[in-house]
Amino acid sequence: MIGSWMMAVSLLGLAGEDGARNTGGNSPVFVRTFEERKPFEGTSPTGPGIRVLAGEGRAGTAGLVIEREPASGSGSAMVSWSLPIEKLRGARVRVEAFARAEGVSPPPKSWNGIKVMLHVRGAGDEWPQAPIDAGSFGWSRVGFTATIPDDSKSADLALGLEQVTGRVVLDDVRISILSPRRTAATPAANATAAEARPGHGRLRGVMIGTKVDADDLTTLARSYGANHVRWQLLWDGFPNGPADTATAEEYDRWLGRELDRLARLLTVCRREGISVLIDVHTPPGGREQGTSVMKMFRKPEHQAHFLRVWDRIAGRFHDDPAVWGYDLVNEPVVGMIPDGVKTWPELALEAAKRIRAIDRGKAIIVEPTPWGSPEGLDDFEPLPGIDGVVYSVHMYQPHHFTHQGVYDNPGRVSYPGVIDGKPWDKAAIRRALEPARRFERDFHVPIYIGEFSVIRWAPGASGRDWLRDVIEVMEEYRWDWAYHAYREWDGWSFEHGPDRNDHTRSPSLTDRGALLKSYFERNPRQPRP
The missing domain is CATH 2.60.120.260 (Galactose-binding domain-like)
Known part of the structure; x- marks a missing residue:
């Protein structure tokens, strides 16, 4: 069912x-x-x-x-x-x-x-x-x-x-x-929107953990060659954490501490040529236990708080050259909407307008519901009247492969192969990402893959092979991307080996690490002092 x-x-x-x-x-x-x-x-x-x-x-x-x-x-x-x-x-x-x-x-x-x-x-x-x-x-x-x-x-x-x-x-x-979806008058159907994204040059990087320090960022840039991080503003847990029960004042105090930390480490990012995307991973109100629905789609006061959060972030970082953009909220989940509460497109548009009143140049990243899935873009349209918006999806399909051994998913699922009764290979990955490609062609807007990953204990070379195929498709389309994740939970780490019980970093480059590094090394080199 x-x-x-x-x-x-x-x-x-x-x-x-x-x-x-x-x-x-x-x-x-x-x-x-x-x-x-x-x-x-x-x-x-x-x-x-x-x-x-x-x-x-x-x-x-x-x-x-x-x-x-x-x-x-x-x-x-x-x-x-x-x-x-x-x-x-x-x-x-x-x-x-x-x-x-x-x-x-x-x-x-x-x-x-x-x-x-x-x-x-x-x-x-x-x-x-x-x-x-x-x-x-x-x-x-x-x-x-x-x-x-x-x-x-x-x-x-x-x-x-x-x-x-x-x-x-x-x-x-x-x-x-539904009426046929509105399509852009230009350009040609096979055109790419890569040149339309704000900023300069391709971004290939990682989503980072909340405890990453200056040495971690230096290693990411100098040893691996990444030129981009998606910076989680995450309050101790996902999807559920302290924000689920916190007052607005408690949330703001937490946010202030995280923004202070970001401001300190942006010095390192500027030095190392790392472009930063600020990601509100934990929105005001958090998520409802058991459903993962964001509480800001239940109460208008959480939506008003969300808009103030973006006033605060954009006001603080609008003139920092290391900040590439603002990811409005990670993986929105809406569910039921009471009267008087904005839908996600309405709320995203209002947040984008308020950011543009402060910062005219940085990228604004918008993910569709539910969970930032590629399919969500089939029922989404670009925010009207806002320049510099980049549309983002996350890629974890097929879920029983990428998340095996996580939650209640079974293990020992291999790629390529038949997964959940369907053959999965590079062609299937291309089909899974087709809604994003179609959205790009229809509206001539840039696409960004804010997360993609597979658990490190996937059998044999399965994990590397899946990552290779996803990256090759993204590279063909000239999409910017961030691997999930660097020095966060080690289940997603490219620095750890395939033994899920071994929580130490490998002394040598892993096959996944070598794959990612080979693409990071394509990034333009930034001069360093």
């Missing part, structure tokens, strides 16, 4: 800040306001507790109420409608609704719970769905965007409660076929 399909589903902001729909010229194929004379026309609810009640809707109108009592135990209460599949095949569709809930129990599986979901039948069954909280919450925008496969035979919309109890009210449910 989940897996590869969910990687193709991008969670978007579904409406403007005032709650008005942002469908533009999109074509609706299904609408239910529950003010219809026959709201259940074409369907039959399954399970008790499903009804339309006056006064329960978002504007005091009718709403769809679905209830399951605590004594109900396992089971579901669902209602579904068949959709016109002949209109949907091959189309990108947006499914959106408003929801509020009371006392919904925690789902036993991640795909259970409150359902706003499609069931698409074709070569196989797929169930893309909106991520929706358990518990109690007020009116919130929920939804997702998905592409309906060309071979689909049928599609249904399902609303309900699955394997949980409690009460949910749904209103203003809409499915729209």
Whole structure:
């Protein structure tokens, strides 16, 4: 029910800040306001507790109420409608609704719970769905965007409660076929946007750990040849850490300490010719435990704090030549959006405008939701009216290979080979990165790969071979890139050998280290004192 399909589903902001729909010229194929004379026309609810009640809707109108009592135990209460599949095949569709809930129990599986979901039948069954909280919450925008496969035979919309109890009210449910994505008028389809990026020359480097010091930076530049670092502003953990429970004052004190440290070490970066990208890895409010959704997409006060953070960073570093750019936030995850809270494109645009009011020249890096995945760019458009924006994705596909032995992923997965039932080789890597390449061609904007890596204990030469193929594709496209990571957690280290239990750096250059160094050495050499 989940897996590869969910990687193709991008969670978007579904409406403007005032709650008005942002469908533009999109074509609706299904609408239910529950003010219809026959709201259940074409369907039959399954399970008790499903009804339309006056006064329960978002504007005091009718709403769809679905209830399951605590004594109900396992089971579901669902209602579904068949959709016109002949209109949907091959189309990108947006499914959106408003929801509020009371006392919904925690789902036993991640795909259970409150359902706003499609069931698409074709070569196989797929169930893309909106991520929706358990518990109690007020009116919130929920939804997702998905592409309906060309071979689909049928599609249904399902609303309900699955394997949980409690009460949910749904209103203003809409499915729209998205208009063809706007494309740039120029240049030619095969042109590269590399020359459009801010700064000078190619950037090949690393993401660095939070404890890197002057000697580490000097070694990175002089022994390896890297000319770039992505500088994490990370508060003791990812995805969860102290920011999840910190006050705004505590966050600002932490940020001040980190910015002071950055300012001290920028002296070394200037001397060594290292271009720095400042990355807000931990945003105000942190992330919600268990979901990784950023709290700044739950409360407007966190968004206001986020904007102040960028006023502060840009105000401090706008005239430092070692700072190449500003990465607005690492791997945004949005989820549900309450009324009065900006979507990620809206918030990113506001942050970019505020940075440009202070700093006209440095790059502004924007990652798509969810998790900065390449697929996220298929449902993103460039920030309007802002010069010098670079669009960034992270590359860890296939996840069961790159993250084997991390979390609950199994080990001993080799590359190239069949992984998760699909053949993975350089051609597959190229396909995985195609959304970024397509975005570059469509809009003539620069692409930056802010993270890519594979765990160091991947079998045999698998890790090196995967890295080689990813780098060769990036080099072909002339993308700037940062390997994850240098002197951070040693699972990603290119200075450690393949024994996961050996936490000492190898006395000799590893095969991964030799590969990266061979590309770092292509960087333009900077004169040093």
